Amino acid sequence: MHMPAYFEYGCGVKIVAGHDALEHIPEMLARLGAKRPLIVTDPGVAGAGLVDILTAAIKDRITIGGVEDGVPPDSSIQTVVAIAEAYRRQTCDALIAIGGGSVLDTAKGVNILVSEDSDDLLAFRGSGTVKRPLRPLLAVPTTSGTGSETTLVAVIKDETRHRKMAFASPFLIPDAAVLDSRMTLNLPPVITASTAMDAMTHAIEAYTCLAKNPLSDVGALNAVKLISRHLPQVMATPEDAEGRLALALAATLAGMAFGNSMVGMVHNIGHALGGVCGVPHGSCMAMLLPYGLEYNHHKNGHLTADLLVPLAGADTYARTPPERRADTVIHMIRELNESLHQACEGRYPRFLKEVRNAGGAQAVPRDALPRVVRAALDDAAILFNPEDLDYDDYILVLEHAWDGRPLDRSLIRRGP
Amino acid sequence: MQLPDQLEFSCPVKLLYGRRALEHLPYEFGARNVRRPLLLSDEDAVRENRMRALTDALRASEIELGAVEPPAQGIDLDLVHELAAIYRDRDHDALLVMGGGALMDLAKLVNIVVSTGQDDPAGFGASNGIAQRLKPMALIAPAAASGGEASGHVKADRIELQSIHLMPDLAVIDERTVGAPDQKAVLNAGLTALAFGVEAMLGAKRNPMVDIYAANAVQMAMAALQSAAEMPVALTTRMLTASATVMAGCILAGKAPGKLHRLGTCLAATGRLSFSEALGVLLPAAVTLEAHKHGRVPARLLSALMGLERSSGTPVGQRSLLAATALMSLLNDLYRLTEGRLPRNLRDAGFEPDDLAAVCAAFDETAGDGDQDAAMVMLQQALDGKPNQSGC
Incomplete structure (x- = not known):
């Protein structure tokens, strides 16, 4: 057990999970004193029929004030203000956010405005500016990856200044995260695989990077175990509701872990790769995860070795010589990526050179790597990575990840 | 899981x-x-x-x-x-x-x-x-x-x-405010937290969220109890004990207490031992019984009790015996450390076989079907503190 000199751990969101968790929403809202929720979602979620599933589950017992289904992929202040107006116009008293990170961030922003009776969202930017409980907010995730249903942060774009603004407060944490297997049952294979590997990366970086703590450690290990056990089953049998629910729980566990322990270079490079080349976040995580573990091996190989227990079981851990455990973990993650690539008939990329954009062109040309590095050098997620990276180190990692070669560890410059 | x-x-x-x-x-x-x-x-x-x-x-x-x-x-x-x-x-x-x-x-x-x-x-x-x-x-x-x-x-x-x-x-x-209690207070707090953690990891209502607090309660309490011999009690031990008891509270949250907790309350009501001591002497029996009921002891519990390296090679069928033995070994160590003031079993606390029926009768009347039988099995095993692999 690793006890840091100082750490914090908390996750105030109530977790309600099950195959009919949605049916509990009216009772949860009643306990929170709400009777007329506004549903906030995006066109993709609405088009997939998920809002219909939710409304069918609750409409007999509660009046739905309205459905706002126009949240864009990057939430904006303009969107937040418009939905807050709809909330007031329809005399709603609670919010149900159905979707991923952007939808939830939008709902958090709306909640600030309607609870504080304001139209000026920017007045509440930064940390700790929201100082009292807001209206009831329930989060219903529709992918098993981001874990944003557990966080106290919202990131919303200020379109006039072309900047993303962060809002952080304990009062932004949703009152509950409702995890229902029906919400992810029809996710396409590539999204299922990449979002699950996003959650896997949250858990593994939380466990192996510098800000780890004993509570997030247990959540992270449980998340890795659930994903490694259930992801292959769900890929083989997409209608496996038990497996879908397990992946949803794993994503929430991983969100709780990294929300308290931060992440490392995989997220750092992934943020840059997403920003520069538009590669989906989950794909970035999956492709880069083995490289992050290889690069940090000389600093945290003993922690990577521990992951063999949730990945392969205690018996395999005991049978594997200690000096080979970390390498076995890295090999297993590469094997998992390979099997997901096969299961998705090649649409799940293993290496950067395999990523295609919507038009079918290569999304990460090799000559884009220097721009990715420059963006990574400006990203704060690197702060808790065990080993430092400078420009050349990033290039080393990215070139290997582009080709799909295991990292040549003899080339890594070892810091103190 | x-x-x-x-x-x-x-x-x-x-x-x-x-x-x-x-x-x-x-x-x-x-x-x-x-x-x-x-x-x-x-x-x-x-x-x-x-x-x-x-x-x-x-x-x-x-x-x-x-x-x-x-x-x-x-x-x-x-x-x-x-x-x-x-x-x-x-x-x-x-x-x-x-x-x-x-x-x-x-x-x-x-x-x-x-x-x-x-x-x-x-x-x-x-x-x-x-x-x-x-x-x-x-x-x-x-x-x-x-x-x-x-x-x-x-x-x-x-x-x-x-x-x-x-x-x-x-x-x-905080290091400055955990206080400097005597050894007995630290042992009592550690045993309570250990019992709350073990019960949460064994129970039918175990889930991966509660596990976060339960595994930590067990690990922190074990580490604290194993180092409580040092006098005065070291700061690290006191910090671990305080943490373990916070974990215990988070496990209990707003839920009804479990069987071990309720039986411990009944034993403590006899006045022959404290609530913490009661939980301690019941723990090996609780592990054996729950393992028998649910078919296995979770690998995570064994790891929290003994460390990953020692526990990982244990076959599934031997986990409950090993977990119960680890807890009995701890109780024996604490008995020696306190020169007999901390009981290893119910006999150490003055109980005789004829006393058990009265404790069982006092066991929460709201207990579910089979719980009173389970209570008697636990009490009988705790009387002499011998692990029983069959669970009954």
Whole structure:
């Protein structure tokens, strides 16, 4: 057990999970004193029929004030203000956010405005500016990856200044995260695989990077175990509701872990790769995860070795010589990526050179790597990575990840 | 881990652990719009002048601290009302508790009164009758804790309440305020936390969220108990004990106590041993029984008890025996350490076979089907403290 000199751990969101968790929403809202929720979602979620599933589950017992289904992929202040107006116009008293990170961030922003009776969202930017409980907010995730249903942060774009603004407060944490297997049952294979590997990366970086703590450690290990056990089953049998629910729980566990322990270079490079080349976040995580573990091996190989227990079981851990455990973990993650690539008939990329954009062109040309590095050098997620990276180190990692070669560890410059 | 079909989990407690943890309170209070907390402290905190560290930590902030040292007497409603009046008259906006056990129960009752305006907390019923959020409350956790401080439970003056809203918003574990209790207090706190953790990891309601707190309660308590021989009790041990008891409270949360907890209460009611000691002597039997019922002991529990390296090669079929043996070995060590004052089994506490039926009869009448039989099996095994692989 690793006890840091100082750490914090908390996750105030109530977790309600099950195959009919949605049916509990009216009772949860009643306990929170709400009777007329506004549903906030995006066109993709609405088009997939998920809002219909939710409304069918609750409409007999509660009046739905309205459905706002126009949240864009990057939430904006303009969107937040418009939905807050709809909330007031329809005399709603609670919010149900159905979707991923952007939808939830939008709902958090709306909640600030309607609870504080304001139209000026920017007045509440930064940390700790929201100082009292807001209206009831329930989060219903529709992918098993981001874990944003557990966080106290919202990131919303200020379109006039072309900047993303962060809002952080304990009062932004949703009152509950409702995890229902029906919400992810029809996710396409590539999204299922990449979002699950996003959650896997949250858990593994939380466990192996510098800000780890004993509570997030247990959540992270449980998340890795659930994903490694259930992801292959769900890929083989997409209608496996038990497996879908397990992946949803794993994503929430991983969100709780990294929300308290931060992440490392995989997220750092992934943020840059997403920003520069538009590669989906989950794909970035999956492709880069083995490289992050290889690069940090000389600093945290003993922690990577521990992951063999949730990945392969205690018996395999005991049978594997200690000096080979970390390498076995890295090999297993590469094997998992390979099997997901096969299961998705090649649409799940293993290496950067395999990523295609919507038009079918290569999304990460090799000559884009220097721009990715420059963006990574400006990203704060690197702060808790065990080993430092400078420009050349990033290039080393990215070139290997582009080709799909295991990292040549003899080339890594070892810091103190 | 077999996932339940339905899962509900909530833990509103934010833990601040470690060096200069108190210095983070102004930020946490500020984020909750707290300006004027009322500090309730127990006589140990006053005697050891633990408030000094707190006032130092708050000095540069805008927090205006009011303080009361409630009399060290049983909790009654008059005292609750008296403190609630102080809270209101001095315009306080949060409660800050430096101490454990009855003081935290008192603070929870005061919070009900000042938050709801209801003078009689018993009016909320025993279970989950409190529907609203209460005023912010922070616990500065001591090493000498009962294990219930961070929970949503209150038991005082014929009032028994359970609600998630009774849990503190913050639990602070700081080197300067864990206190310097004697060895016995540390052992009691450690055994309680260990039992809460083990029971949560064995039970049918186990889930991966509760596991976070349960595995840590077990690991921290084991580490603390195994190092409690050092005198005076080392700071690291006291920090671990305080943490383990906060974990225990988070496990219990606002839920009904489990079988081990309830049977421990019945044993303690005989007056022959404390609640913590009762939990301790029941633990090996509880592991054996639950393993028999559910077919296996989780690998995570064995790892928390013995460490990953020692536990990982154990075949599934041998885990329960190994876990029970590890717990018995711990009890034997503590028996020797305390020169027989901490019982290893019920005989050490003066029980004879004929005494068990009365304890079993006193076992919670609301126990589910089969629980009373299970209680007798546990008591019989705990009498001599011998592990029984068959479980019955």
